[in-house]
Amino acid sequence: MKLLDCTLRDGGYYTNWDFDRKIVEEYANAMENLPIDYVEVGYRSIKLDGYLGKYFYCPLFVLKDLKERMPTKKLVVILNEKDIRVKHLDDLLKPIKPYVTLIRIALDPVNFKRAIILAKFIKKMGFEVAFNVMYMSQWSSDSAFLDLLEEVEDYLDYFYMVDSFGGILPNDLKDIIQLVKSKTQLPLGFHGHDNLEMALINTITAINEGCVIADSTVTGMGRGAGNLKTELFLTFLASKNKLNLDFNILSSIVSVFDELQKEYGWGTSLPYMFSGAHSLPQKQVMEWVGLNRYSLSSILHALNNKKMLIEDNIKLPVLEKENLYDSVIIIGGGESSNSHKEAVAKYLYNRRDICLIHAGVKNIRNYLDLNCDQIYALVGVETDALLKQIDLNENLLNTCVFPPFPRKMGISMSSRIEKVSKELEEIEFTQISNDSPLVIAIQTALDLGAKRIYLVGFDGYEISINKNQFSLAQENQKIIDDISINKTMSITSLTPTKYHNIKLTSIYSLFEI
DSSP, X not given: OEEEEOHHHHTHHHHTTOOOHHHHHHHHHHHHHTTOSEEEEEEOOOOOSSOOOHHHHOOHHHHHHHHHHOTTSEEEEEEETTTOXXXXXXXXXXXXXXXXXXXEEEEOGGGHHHHHHHHHHHHHTTOEEEEEEOOGGXXXXXXXXGGGHHHHTTTOSEEEEEETTSOOOHHHHHHHHHHHHTTOOSOEEEEEBOTTSOHHHHHHHHHHTTOOEEEEBGGGOOSTTOBOBHHHHHHHHHHTTSSOOOHHHHXXXXXXXXXXXXHHOOSOOHHXXXXXXXXXXXHHHHHHHHHTOSOHHHHHHHHHHHHTTOSOSOOOOBOOOOOOOSEEEEEOSSTHHHHTHHHHHHHHTTOSSEEEEEESSTTGGGGTXXXXXXXXXXXXXXXXXXXXXXXXXXXXXXXXXXXXXXXXXXXXXXXXXXXXXXXXXXXXXXXXXXXXXXXXXXXXXXXXXXXXXXEESOOOXXXXXXXXXXXXXXXXXXXXXXXXXXXXXXXXXXXXXXXXXXXXOOGGGXXXX
């Protein structure tokens, strides 16, 4: 059997296909000296919108360098079939022929016929060719694309079965492999994900059932819950005397990626387990988990809605558009909302022309006793956190406002919260997000007629922020930019902020001298 390591390609879903040069050098050195047959170094792609890093495009100089570092290994790049057509192949593949041995084609089964055309041309160019066909847990005896395997036998070197959802079990895997073997004599491969921590046993099962090539990644780094760990699989094979293994080299490269894992946090978790068990796509889960905005319970709630095939589970009364307030103060989660709460409270005392809107629940407790109207802008899954901030014996007299229906996360709430809840009719001022607390707060202010927005607690972030904080900071900045374009609305921060395109003044300047 053959081993293929695809760390740079699959791990790129976490790093946007950029890796530190030193890490890549250490990785390439390890691959060259470990019993790995193929090393998949990334995608090869036409130009796409947005930023995608070095190992998504794999320019010629990158492949040349990698081949020089791994001269005995067969290098692999993968094409995303949905983006690639025959007209692209000469430009993408002819220049890389000296460096790359195997071209893999990642494809949805519904596009199998289209992929066959690509395989024919790529094989004629002199490459080894493999199909990576997704969603194998959904294949069955009436999967029409399997009857097309005869048409592609002369053009493929490997037919890979991909457990895209990470939820297949060994007995089901056996059945699918036998089904595929009844349709073709092609050499079979297996690519497993680890949502249910079945990647190792599934890969062993696949080999026992006749697969001749299997994928893995260092520390399991890969999309969503990740993949079979290269170090685990090699250790298993070494224990069965299937190969010789230098554990010094293996431990050295694992240590490098262990450090990277602390930053990006791949690996399975309860949401990935749920999505794997119910064959739900990992892309959305990865976004929800990575943004660090949603609780585990809220992600599971949203996934359950998907499983039940419902858009949303609650329809709320729509917040009416009225000219109720001249100004609003929006409270964010920054430290300044705590350190300047006394000034905010004194400014709002007995003011009926100003409303306090909380963008999220982090600092609600600091403002519970204020004698003013308060609104809680929630994304739909924070009501438990809201109740923890508020004494259950109190009457919640203020309003909770949620995004427009349907909400991708759904809503989980008690009857007590539902009684004081409204939803927005639409988000008008931005297309950045429908479920950012800041977006909900600003749209609420607009719907209630406010002409001035004051921000408190939107401090921004230090340079040394982590990936999740950086994503949230970027989102907030784009939202602020969009509201700044609205000439009928002014936006001012009353506390120190690192955000741009926003007027800055002091909460203390608003008091009479």
